[in-house]
Amino acid sequence: xxxxxxxxxxxxxxxxxxxxxxxxxxxxxxxxxxxxxxxxxxxxxxxxxxxxxxxxxxxxxxxxxxxxxxxxxxxxxxxxxxxxxxxxxxxxxxxxxxxxxxxxxxxxxxxxxxxxxxxxxxxxxxxxxxxxxxxxxxxxxxxxxxxxxxxxxxxxxxxxxxxxxxxxxxxxxxxxxxxxxxxxxxxxxxxxxxxxxxxxxxxxxxxxxxxxxxxxxxxxxxxxxxxxxxxxxxxxxxxxxxxxxxxxxxxxxxxxxxxxxxxxxxxxxxxxxxxxxxxxxxxxxxxxxxxxxxxxxxxxxxxxxxxxxxxxxxxxxxxxxxxxxxxxxxxxxxxxxxxxxxxxxxxxxxxxxxxxxxxxxxxxxxxxxxxxxxxxxxxxxxxxxxxxxxxxxxxxxxxxxxxxxxxxxxxxxxxxxxxxxxxxxxxxxxxxxxxxxxxxxxxxxxxxxxxxxxxxxxxxxxxxxxxxxxxxxx
Numbered sequence: 001x002x003x004x005x006x007x008x009x010x011x012x013x014x015x016x017x018x019x020x021x022x023x024x025x026x027x028x029x030x031x032x033x034x035x036x037x038x039x040x041x042x043x044x045x046x047x048x049x050x051x052x053x054x055x056x057x058x059x060x061x062x063x064x065x066x067x068x069x070x071x072x073x074x075x076x077x078x079x080x081x082x083x084x085x086x087x088x089x090x091x092x093x094x095x096x097x098x099x100x101x102x103x104x105x106x107x108x109x110x111x112x113x114x115x116x117x118x119x120x121x122x123x124x125x126x127x128x129x130x131x132x133x134x135x136x137x138x139x140x141x142x143x144x145x146x147x148x149x150x151x152x153x154x155x156x157x158x159x160x161x162x163x164x165x166x167x168x169x170x171x172x173x174x175x176x177x178x179x180x181x182x183x184x185x186x187x188x189x190x191x192x193x194x195x196x197x198x199x200x201x202x203x204x205x206x207x208x209x210x211x212x213x214x215x216x217x218x219x220x221x222x223x224x225x226x227x228x229x230x231x232x233x234x235x236x237x238x239x240x241x242x243x244x245x246x247x248x249x250x251x252x253x254x255x256x257x258x259x260x261x262x263x264x265x266x267x268x269x270x271x272x273x274x275x276x277x278x279x280x281x282x283x284x285x286x287x288x289x290x291x292x293x294x295x296x297x298x299x300x301x302x303x304x305x306x307x308x309x310x311x312x313x314x315x316x317x318x319x320x321x322x323x324x325x326x327x328x329x330x331x332x333x334x335x336x337x338x339x340x341x342x343x344x345x346x347x348x349x350x351x352x353x354x355x356x357x358x359x360x361x362x363x364x365x366x367x368x369x370x371x372x373x374x375x376x377x378x379x380x381x382x383x384x385x386x387x388x389x390x391x392x393x394x395x396x397x398x399x400x401x402x403x404x405x406x407x408x409x410x411x412x413x414x415x416x417x418x419x420x421x422x423x424x425x426x427x428x429x430x431x432x433x434x435x436x437x438x439x440x441x442x443x444x445x446x447x448x449x450x451x452x453x454x455x456x457x458x459x460x461x462x463x464x465x466x467x468x469x470x471x472x473x474x
Contacts, residue, residue, distance in 0.1 A: 033118060033140040034225035035060070036200035038147045039330055040343060043197065043225055046118060046140060052105050053118040053140075057087065060121065064129070064144075065290040065334035069114075076107075076114040079291065083128045087114050094120070096127045136202075139222030147200045151229075153218055155210045162251040163215050163231060170245030171199045172347075192237045192250060194229040201227035214252045281324040282463060283349035283429075286311040287356045290334025295359050297443040304332065306446050307355040310436065313456035314353065321464055341426035345388070351399065353459060354424065354433035357446055363413025364455060367433040368400035369393065369424035388428050395430040395466075403432065403462030410454050430466075434459060 031046040033055055044059040057078070058069050066080035074089040086095040089109040094101045094116070101124060105117035116124070121142060125133050134143040149171065154164040203220045210216060214235040221228045231237065236253040286307035288294035294303025308329070315325040326347070328340055335343075344352050358365075369389045389396065400416055407414035424431045436455055439445040 031140070032225035033060075033142065034197060035063070035142045035144065036147050037064070037144045039333070041198050041200065047115070049108060049115070050105075054105075054108060054115040055118050055121075056113045057085075057116055058113065061085075061128075062336055063339055067291055067334075068336075071112075071114075074109065080128045081130065082291075085124070085128065087116070089114070094124060096124070099127075101127060136222055140225045141222055141227075143200055143202075149199050149201045150203060151201065153205070153208060155215065157211065160251060161211070161213060161215050162249055163210070163218070165229065165248040165250075167201075167246050167248075169199075171196060171201070171241075171248070172245065190233050190235065192231045192233075192239060194231075194239070194248070195226050196228070197226040199227070203227075215250065280350035281326055282318055283326055283328055283344045283347065283352045284311045284314050285328040285340055285344070285352065285354040285423075287354055288334070289329050289332055292334045295357060297357075297359065297438065297446060299444075301444065301447060303357045306357040306436070308332075310355050310357075310452050310456060313452050314355070314459050317456045317460035318463065321460055323460075323463065323467065337423045338426065341388070341423035344423075344427050344429065344431075349427075349429050351429050351463070352424070352427050352431040353463075354431070356433060356435040358435050358437055359443070361415075361437045362440060363415065363437060364407050364458075365415045365417055365435045365437070366400045366404045366407070367421055367424070367435065368397040368416070368418045369431060370418040370420055371425065372420050385426055387425065389425045389431060392428060392430045396424070396432055399430050399462065399466045400432045402466040403434065403459055406458035406461040406465070407455070410458050412454060412458065 031048075031053070032043045033046050034041060034043045040063070042063045044055055046053050046055055048054070057076070058066075061078055061080055064080060066078050069076055069078040071077075076087040076089075078085050084095075084097050087107045089107050092103050092106050094103055094107075101120075103116050103120040103124075105120070108115040118140070119137075122133060122135055125144070129144065131145040134146075135141075136143075149167055149169045151165050151167045154166060156162045156164070202222075205218075205220055207217060207219045210218070213233070215231060215233045215237070217232045219230045219232075221230070231250055233252075237250045238253045240249045240251075242248070286304070288302075288304035288307065290304075292304065294307070296302050297306075308327075311327050315327060318325040326349075328343060329335060340354075371387050371390060371393065397418065400418075404414045404416040421433060424433060434455070436446060436451075439451075445451060
């Protein structure tokens with residue numbers, strides 16, 4: 001198992017990112033590139049330099065599982081997919097496994113970050129990744145491995161016309177007129193704009209006419225790293241997303257709803273509880289991955305494979321008990337500790353469980369986070385990155401005890417520990433880590449299906465026991 005520390009600079013970057021996300025600056029929207037893979041999506045800023053659009057190479061490659069970059073003077077190096085990428089400030093070519101690749105512009109070094117022209121992504125990624133790459137250049141949207149989501153519109157005429165948008169996969173984030181909502185949403189004009197930045201939405205349909213009434217036409221476009229669906233009509237439209245996220249319905253807003261000032265009406269407690277219950281899920285994080293194998297146990301048995309198998313077992317046990325679970329990684333990819341926390345926070349997980357395997361000790365160790373004096377939260381609007389866990393600390397400790405108790409009931413040696421760990425301290429939801437050790441003198445016991453089933457069941461039962469407290473205080 002490997003834990004690492006973060007510098008104070010990450011906390012500053014987190015605060016800056018939150019300020020940008022909340023619109024503290026009065027400037028217009030920054031240019032962005034959005035990257036879509038089969039498992040996740042992420043955005044990075046695009047800057048203009050000498051008439052060319054530039055991006056940070058580390059921002060592009062780190063979420064794809066690259067190694068930590070190394071810098072020596074004007075030279076920069078990173079490894080991804082067993083490919084060695086090298087850059088030199090001022091040069092217009094990269095070197096990948098000793099072969100030169102034209103970048104179409106010089107490498108820039110700004111504030112310690114190596115920047116390359118955005119157009120260099122295709123030749124560079126084409127060498128680094130063994131998969132298909134599709135770049136929608138004017139809109140700055142990059143698709144890796146055909147992760148596309150498509151939609152079909154279905155117009156229903158009548159006294160109460162409606163437009164159904166049916167998606168091939170659930171859409172995870174709906175932004176209506178630049179505001180993110182859940183459930184029923186209301187617009188205030190006859191042009192309703194749905195923006196999808198996190199979803200790899202594409203369409204061959206550009207425009208479609210329906211009628212001359214409440215819902216008149218639909219247009220699809222792509223811009224600044226996002227897909228946009230615009231619906232035009234002559235009435236205010238209500239926008240409703242289905243529970244499974246695969247259908248969005250637009251229909252005329254009722255007259256009584258128009259007369260009611262919605263922003264001044266708070267949700268009733270029962271409505272709020274229902275929303276939270278519907279959103280609750282467990283984020284399961286199989287540690288390590290990609291080039292980061294974690295601990296080794298002889299032969300081909302390594303920690304990254306053990307944790308992934310255990311994660312799938314935990315997900316199965318949770319789903320059998322009616323609790324939704326997601327895996328932070330489904331395949332052999334490497335994610336940094338910061339990225340694991342970012343994904344968990346962005347998706348608003350109800351709780352987080354990190355899985356590890358180690359050579360030392362015996363049985364199972366359950367870790368709960370603890371904040372040092374220097375990590376205590378500061379007064380103010382934003383959470384420091386190193387103490388984002390502060391609001392959930394007591395619930396994390398309760399969850400760790402519940403899981404430890406269930407392990408002991410199954411006859412497994414279990415220790416409950418509280419230590420300042422990453423990424424636990426960077427996660428805003430209740431968070432724990434579970435580390436499995438091999439039986440004495442038998443490293444291969446970690447592959448034992450019965451052992452993994454027992455541990456997975458105990459984790460699921462501990463979550464069930466603590467769920468009522470966690471769900472009530474999200």
